[in-house]
Amino acid sequence: MKYLILAMIAGLSGCSTLFGDKFRDRADDYLTAKPAKEAVDLQGQPLAKTDSLPIPELAREVEQPDTFELPQPQRLVVEAAEPESQSASLNQFNSTELNPRLDRDGSGSRILRLDGNFALTWAEVTEALAASDINMVDLNRSLATWYLELQTVQQEDTRGWWSRLWNREPESETTTYLLKLNRAHNGVYLSLLSDVDALADDTLAESVFVEIKTQLER
Numbered sequence: 711m712k713y714l715i716l717a718m719i720a721g722l723s724g725c726s727t728l729f730g731d732k733f734r735d736r737a738d739d740y741l742t743a744k745p746a747k748e749a750v751d752l753q754g755q756p757l758a759k760t761d762s763l764p765i766p767e768l769a770r771e772v773e774q775p776d777t778f779e780l781p782q783p784q785r786l787v788v789e790a791a792e793p794e795s796q797s798a799s800l801n802q803f804n805s806t807e808l809n810p811r812l813d814r815d816g817s818g819s820r821i822l823r824l825d826g827n828f829a830l831t832w833a834e835v836t837e838a839l840a841a842s843d844i845n846m847v848d849l850n851r852s853l854a855t856w857y858l859e860l861q862t863v864q865q866e867d868t869r870g871w872w873s874r875l876w877n878r879e880p881e882s883e884t885t886t887y888l889l890k891l892n893r894a895h896n897g898v899y900l901s902l903l904s905d906v907d908a909l910a911d912d913t914l915a916e917s918v919f920v921e922i923k924t925q926l927e928r
Contacts, residue, residue, distance in 0.1 A: 808834060810923040812916065813899070820912045822900040822919035828854075831898050832891060838925035844918060847886065854891040859884050862914060889918070
């Protein structure tokens with residue numbers, strides 16, 4: 711075993727003798743490199759050559775400055791904006807520009823269509839609800855929803871047997887409805903829902919929309 715290890719060490723030490731400096735690190739050879747002889751043809755004439763990236767000669771000597779001053783940036787000049795180009799606040803808009811109008815959506819349900827953008831319409835409709843007789847109990851701008859408490863007449867099929875027997879007048883009940891602001895291809899529109907998945911009755915929705923439309927057009 712001892713002789714085998716000695717033989718391996720001797721074999722490794724002889725690699726440099728067998729292969730010369732083939733595996734030597736040549737990273738710094740450029741420091742001691744010398745220009746090669748000029749290439750010539752069989753007759754000893756220099757081969758024609760061209761520089762692929764020649765450096766152009768300067769037509770005149772460029773004078774180098776003794777000092778350099780960093781240029782100062784130009785002062786920012788704020789020009790007075792024209793009155794018509796200034797951003798108008800919400801109270802500068804006339805509500806009639808919303809052009810509120812009763813309409814129907816693709817499924818035939820009653821809606822109130824408006825021409826304004828979301829922010830303007832939200833502000834204007836909120837003010838219209840506050841000025842109307844509609845009882846707004848809450849609102850959530852992130853959900854684009856107003857919560858309204860509306861008086862509705864009790865449906866015939868939900869009245870008790872005794873009430874129908876004695877022909878009593880149907881009682882009114884207070885229900886919370888959702889007034890939704892929806893984005894459309896051109897403008898926005900309002901829809902009234904009895905819950906998150908069901909639209910309100912067309913007659914009730916139309917009465918709410920008419921009241922909002924009246925307030926917006928004042």
